[in-house]
Amino acid sequence: MRAGYQPSDAVLLDRAGQPLRALRLDLTAQRAAWTAFDDISPALVTAIITAEDQNFMTHSGVDLLAMGKAAWENLFRSRPRGASTITMQLASQLDPALQPGAGGRTLGQKWNQMKAAREIEDTWSKRDVLEAYLNLVPFRGELRGIGAGSRGLFGKAPSGLDKTESAILAALVRSPSAPPKLVARRACALAQELKLTVACAAVTWETEKALSRPSEPRSFSASGAVARQLLKPGKGAVRSTLDAGMQRFAEEALRRQLSMLGERNVNDGALVVLDNASGEILAWVANAGNSDVDGVTALRQAGSTLKPFLYELAFERRVLTAASILNDAPIEVATVGGMYVPQNYEKDFKGPVSARTSLASSLNIPAVRTLMLAGLDRFHERLRTLGIRTLTEAPDYYGYSLALGSGEITLLDLANAYRALANHGLYGTSTLVARPTEKPQRVMDEKAVFIVSDILSDRAARSLTFGLRNELATGYWAAVKTGTSKDMRDNWAVGYSDRYTVCVWVGNFNGRPMWDVSGVTGAAPVWRDVMDYLHRSQPSLAPRAPQGVTGIGVAFEPAVEPPRNEWFIAGTEMARVAVVPLHERAPRIVYPAPHAILAADPDIPDNRERVFFHAEAGQGLRWQLDGAILAEAEDDYRWQPIPGKHTLQLIDSTGHPVAQSDFTVRGTR
Incomplete structure (x- = not known):
């Protein structure tokens, strides 16, 4: 039965095993977890037996003496009184066929109820009967x-x-829906029978207070x-990977920051905390409570958070x-939809900067240039490999703005992708329940990941x-x-x-823009508070350089x-980095x-789809594709793509x- x-x-x-949240799954009745007999107050057991079945400990399921007395008294009563024992009441709770109808139980039901009570007591102890009955x-x-x-x-x-x-609870058993005054009168009579020293007025006051009290809500701390x-129905209690202390701290840190950002039109936020080694989710704050x-699972634009992977x-x-x-410096990139002109967050230009400074200081134009070098298709594929499953469109749909986070992602997917950076390029899934150790997969080069992690921890490089x-x-x-996404709608740390x-993440679920909120003033304070909490007693240690990474001194000319x-991947070291003037570049x-x-898009008509050939230092040169001269290379050339392998060249006057x-162009025409 249990x-x-x-x-x-x-x-x-x-x-x-600490309770975090209770969720009502059965709306027809409210039942708590099963209560063992030893966890029930002896005072209640005594009151229940006294009120419902005084011979409970001596009969075998049916009290014939009580039944005879009730039958005699019913001859002189307008409202009959029953003589069901606790065991008989339990039998009717267990078998719906024994439940009385509008006119009460039939003689057949009463007989079957008595028979079932005897059968129960043949195999159950009195403790078992009471435990089941009270539950x-x-x-x-x-x-x-x-x-x-x-x-x-x-x-x-x-x-x-x-x-x-x-006494009050025992008085309710006979008629759970009775008016409070009637319940109090019965409870007073039972208290007197139990020889309690409490006055009836006190019992009445306690009864009225209890029956006017709303049911205690069982929502603890977690979202x-x-x-x-x-x-799910039938599971009762489920143990998650959440940490109650971490969950409460994260919720409070987020609420506190949102209250400070309210005057800047920031109303919503979410966060997640992952254990790097196991992928277990330690905190999941879906919102600030409003x-x-x-x-955590809503789609938002990623902003600059994708740059480390690029x-x-x-x-x-x-x-x-x-x-x-x-x-x-200003750049215009030709696309099918027109010219794409990226801008920096601060609307200015820094000139020549290193890749370290570009990433740490989150400069947009160098990121777009990096994407042109690394390849849009490869970057899109890498993000998908990192578990960012929401980038379902073809790479050209996002274009070079993907470097600046134009694609929509979930907070959980983004966090788990960063976890792959924390794990030196090994990717694994996150989880809310304990599981066997998962074998991670290598998705990024350990040496490159180390350099990116070093850059992201470099406060001097981000100071620009x-x-x-x-x-x-x-x-x-x-x-x-x-x-920070376009129009200041999403802010991440x-x-x-x-x-x-x-x-x-902080912002507004309805998509309204924030007012003058940056990553440092918006989400970062919450990130810092949570990370400080996690490392309040144990510091975080920097990773060691893996084999194949070399550190040397570098000088820049001009300075x-x-x-x-x-840090360099072995074979790419350079002690001197010279900035070549544009007119001197090859x-x-x-x-x-x-x-x-490149992939041809079947949704774009053949006469509309174009690939733009773009060259640096192309003055005085011409475009040549597969041996055919096309045009002067000083300007970009619009080419209608043809599936297959191609060779594009810049040729001089000779x-x-x-x-x-x-x-290569993939697709069919």
Whole structure:
């Protein structure tokens, strides 16, 4: 019977078994978890036996003496009185066929009830009968069983019931819907029979207070979003990977920051905390408590938070090093839809900057240039490999704005992708329930990941945009990136230590823009508070350089940045980085990059789809494709793509090729 018992509420537990959230699954009745006999107050047991079945301990399920007495008294009563024992009442609770109809039980039902009671007592002890009865009997309204009755009427566990409370509950059993005055009168009579020292006025006051009390809500601390995912009918209690202390702290930190940002039109937020080693989710804050939206799984624009994966890909492919110079100057990129003109967050331009500074200070134009070098298709594929499943459109749908986070992602997917950075390029899934150890997959080069992590932890490199003192600068090792989407609708801070990954989003679920909120002033303070909490007793240690990574001193000519020690993937080291003036640079084909794979879009008509050939230092040169001269290379050339492999060249006036790019177009025409 215990195995088939179903509480009305399922309870979400944290990783240590502490209750986090109760979710009502059965709306027909309110039942608490099964209560063992030893967890029920002896005072209640005594009151129930006295009120319902004084010979309970001596009869074998049917009290023939009580039945005869009731039959005699009913001859002189207008309202008959029954003589059902506790065991007989239990039998009718277990078998719906024994429940009385509008006119009461028939003689056949009464006989079957007696027979069932005898059968129960043939195999069950008196403790078993009482335990089952008290877990099934209705007390008041929708309260079923002693667990729900005790908590709903008195706000305490059944073990804590005193003698007065026990008398009131026992008085309710006979007629759970009786008016409070009648219940109080019965409770007073029972208290007198039990020889309690309490006055009837006190019993009456306690009765009225209990029956006017609303049922105690069972919502603890965690967002209902996790409860709705994990709690299902029949499960009762489910243990999650959440940490109750971490969950409460994260909720409070987010609420506190949102209250400070209210005057800047910031009303919503969400965050998640992951354990790097296991992928277990330690905190899941779906919102700040004022919305039913689950901000952890809602789609939002990523902003600059995708840049670390872009630079990692460029380092991995050896098209850039952390010391490579990128030109932060105005750029126009030709696309099918027109010219794409990226802008920096601060609406200014820094000129020549290293890749380290570009990533750490979140410069947009160098990121777009990096994407042109690394390849849009490859970057899109890498993000999908990292579990960002919401980028379902073809790469050309996002275009080069993908470098700046134009695609929509979920907070959980973004956090787990950053966890792959924390795990040196190994990817695994996240989880809300304990599971066997998962074998991670290598998706990024460990050497490139190390360099990216070093950049994201470099407060000097990010000072160009953020300054040296801000919420990103921790007293322990941590790598972090902020992001703000177009029109200031989404604000992110996501980063990791040696043990944890924390991702925070603030904004408005209805899509309204924030007012003058940056990554440092919006989401970053929450990220910092949570990360400080996680490392309050144990500092985070910086990762060691893996084999194949070399650190050497680097100087820049001209001195666009001060000399420094820099990390390189072995074979790409350079002690001197010279910025070559534009007129002295060797001609090269910027797009399509060598070995690029382009995909024809079947939704674009053949006469409308174009690929734009773009060159650097192309003055005086001409475009040549597969041996056919096309046009002067000083300007971009619009080419209608043809499936297959192609060779694009820049040729001089003598027809000699000075730059070449071999690329492939996939699709059919």
